[in-house]
Amino acid sequence: MAEHLASIFGTEKDRVNCPFYFKIGACRHGDRCSRLHNRPTISPTILLSNMYQRPDMITPGVDPQGQPIDPRKIQEHFEDFYEDIYEELSKFGEIESLNVCDNLADHMIGNVYAQFREEDQAAAALQALQGRFYSGRPIIADFSPVTDFREATCRQYEENNCNRGGYCNFMHVKVIGRDLRRKLFGSYRKYRGHRSRSRSGSPRPRRDRDRDRHRDRDDNRDRNGRRPDRTDRDAGGRRKNGSPKRSHSRSRSRSPPPAREGSEERRARIEQWNREREEKP
CATH class of the missing domain: 3.30.70.330 (RRM (RNA recognition motif) domain)
Known part of the structure; x- marks a missing residue:
């Protein structure tokens, strides 16, 4: 019940x-x-x-x-x-x-x-x-x-x-x-x-997220559609065409946000509040 x-x-x-x-x-x-x-x-x-x-x-x-x-x-x-x-x-x-x-x-x-x-x-x-x-x-x-x-x-x-x-x-x-x-x-x-x-x-907006996703993908490719590897870079981490290496460490280090309570968890908490309220003298 x-x-x-x-x-x-x-x-x-x-x-x-x-x-x-x-x-x-x-x-x-x-x-x-x-x-x-x-x-x-x-x-x-x-x-x-x-x-x-x-x-x-x-x-x-x-x-x-x-x-x-x-x-x-x-x-x-x-x-x-x-x-x-x-x-x-x-x-x-x-x-x-x-x-x-x-x-x-x-x-x-x-x-x-x-x-x-x-x-x-x-x-x-x-x-x-x-x-x-x-x-x-x-x-x-x-x-x-x-x-x-x-x-x-x-x-x-x-x-x-x-x-x-x-x-x-x-x-x-x-x-x-x-x-x-x-x-x-x-x-x-x-x-x-x-x-x-x-x-x-x-x-x-979804179009903004899609645009950024495609932009990040394009940043990791050269003009010929190839992904740059180590042979395309010099010892200083720069591409041979002179463009600096893009860093994506910020996006990698971003930790996912904590999940919010769902409806079932919320209902359980409200029921607990009601029980505590009834138990109070």
Whole structure:
């Protein structure tokens, strides 16, 4: 029985724990939900609830005075907000994903999810945000159970065919421009060899990875398509045509990043937290 309960934890078959809260960190029923919302006591992800307020919040594409807004102005307003939040949160550690919801439902509108590389970095950021304000509004921050944004994001929205619109119960993540993504997340790419799970975080386009792979392969070949061997080099390690030997020691010495917890490990930890909470007097 215990194995069965563990296998269905956080799924639609689980009649005890809320699957939406487990996957998205938010539930449309809130505290009135008939299922449990297991709030983590520690997590690499923090949620800033209803923080982003787009300029056309009342009517899409129209400002509060009823005047149409240029979509470029809306995107510029969003990216200014995104950069502000990133710069503030990055003071506490490396940010792996920073996602802002474009949903319209009350429990998800303007939600900001920041996933740090380490849980203690998220804890430091959460503590620093307590009691603070942004644009005259208090910041509501808490740990979030979301660790895999692939499960939380609406796939139909990514393909531009979600028929539920802004009231979808899965994340509609707003996308930042390529220039801003490179500016904020580009510095991390040379230190880590993995991709973020976020659409608006730091995923590296496949064409860039393929281009670099082909470039590295071409660097190891001469103009005739041959790989240079020792006979093509002099005693100083230089090729006979005068070009210096390229060093790839940096890429070889790069150690793979530690694997993040999967869903099963995360569920087991949450169950352990619940047991410890119940055992406390």
